[in-house]
Amino acid sequence: MKNREQLAAILKAELAFLERGGYRRGSRHPWRPNFVFEDSPTCINFQDKEQRQPCSECLLMHFVPQERQAMRYPCRHIRLTATGETVNSFYEWGTEEELEKAVGEWLKRTIQQLAGEEQERSTTA
Numbered sequence: 321m322k323n324r325e326q327l328a329a330i331l332k333a334e335l336a337f338l339e340r341g342g343y344r345r346g347s348r349h350p351w352r353p354n355f356v357f358e359d360s361p362t363c364i365n366f367q368d369k370e371q372r373q374p375c376s377e378c379l380l381m382h383f384v385p386q387e388r389q390a391m392r393y394p395c396r397h398i399r400l401t402a403t404g405e406t407v408n409s410f411y412e413w414g415t416e417e418e419l420e421k422a423v424g425e426w427l428k429r430t431i432q433q434l435a436g437e438e439q440e441r442s443t444t445a
Contacts, residue, residue: 327379328434334362335427338420353416356407356423357395383430400426 334357337343342361343354357363357380365372375381375394388397396408400422410419 323379324434324438327382328431328438330362330379331427331431331434334360335424335431337361338424338427343420344416355393355396356419357398358393363395398426 337360343356343359358365360366364375364378376389378395380395380398381389383398384394385397385399388394391397396411397406399406400410405414405422407419407423410422414422
């Protein structure tokens with residue numbers, strides 16, 4: 321499935337960006353902290369904030385709960401942990417380190433899950 325391959329590629333790129341310290345390195349917006357997913361090169365609006373594409377076109381929407389998909393920044397509502405913590409949760413009460421750790425673990429888990437589904441699909445086909 322092409323979307324699944326694209327999704328895995330985006331998640332791998334996001335993980336690489338995170339592991340290289342992309343959210344901590346030189347901010348594109350020095351007046352505010354970097355936002356996870358939104359300030360990443362994997363964001364569909366990374367290059368051009370003036371002519372935004374709708375978030376509904378982003379493959380990460382696959383992970384946003386239905387009731388949160390109409391929010392202004394839906395990627396902030398991706399559930400990162402088994403207890404339901406989201407990017408937004410960490411913005412409200414967590415630390416930058418806790419957020420980055422949770423995002424990294426979620427990315428690794430999700431990439432692994434997608435790879436397992438792909439392997440299962442190829443063995444049953």
